[in-house]
Amino acid sequence: MAQRYVRVQNQEGIIYYGLLQISLDVQVLDAPPWLQGQPTDLNLEPDSYQILAPCSPSKIVAVGKNYADHAAEMGTDVPSEPLIFMKPPTSIIASETEIKYPRQSQRVDYEGELALVIGDRTIDCTPEEAHSKIWGYTIANDVTARDLQKRDGQWTRAKGFDTFCPLGPWIVRELNPGARLQTFLNEDANPVQSACIDQMVFPPDFLVSYISQVMTLQPGDVVLTGTPLGVGQLHVGDRVRVEIEGIGRLENTVTKR
DSSP states (O other): OOOEEEEEEETTSOEEEEEEOTTSOEEEESSOGGGTOOEEEEEEOGGGEEEOOSOOOSOEEEEESOBHHHHHHTTOOOOSSOEEEEEOGGGEEOTTSEEEEOTTOSOEEEOEEEEEEEOSOBSSOOHHHHHHHEEEEEEEEOOEEHHHHHHHSSSHHHHHSTTOEEEEEEEESOOOTTOEEEEEETTOSSOSEEEEGGGBSSOHHHHHHHHHTTSOBOTTOEEEOOOOSOOEEEOTTOEEEEEETTTEEEEEEEEEO
């Protein structure tokens, strides 16, 4: 099993980065792992901590319409270059916490995605250099108020509500380029989304390079790489699960805000 890097909070409210063991103990690191955090002698037992989102980025840069089938289902062509937008860090929540359905929207959708975690300050890098800037991989759900996205024209409100970026549950260092991403709703065994991540129009290295030509990416920042075909509506009471082979599963329930 790949090493799983987590961010946790103990019962006293102290936040740590660490390595999740098979026993579910957490071996605490002395700093975030992308800042060369090293193992310490502190070990947290399974009932003594809560898993948080695996990083606390200065920004989340997301990419729209990065799978051709998804662009088609949205009634648009594939962009000629990456279509980027921002989600605020305040939209992040951990796995097993609640997506809050905002009163302003009548249509909230799930969007399962692969997320990249940046490990080094990155500016004006090439795609070849970008590979070494991606520290690891996790799972995201780019929750979107679809009606507000269409009404506003730009996407800040639709993508930016508190709880609209479930992230986690942990980070892995390596990922099969053809890993499958699947999204499930409630108890249905059939996925509503299913695609291999190598079906992206613009691959991760290209995305990081492209974004770095616009803005500096800092260690711990997150890049969402786009969602495949099959986005759909969430309702209060739903449970949504996004799985990526080689990482795990991100699960959240939907409640009224």
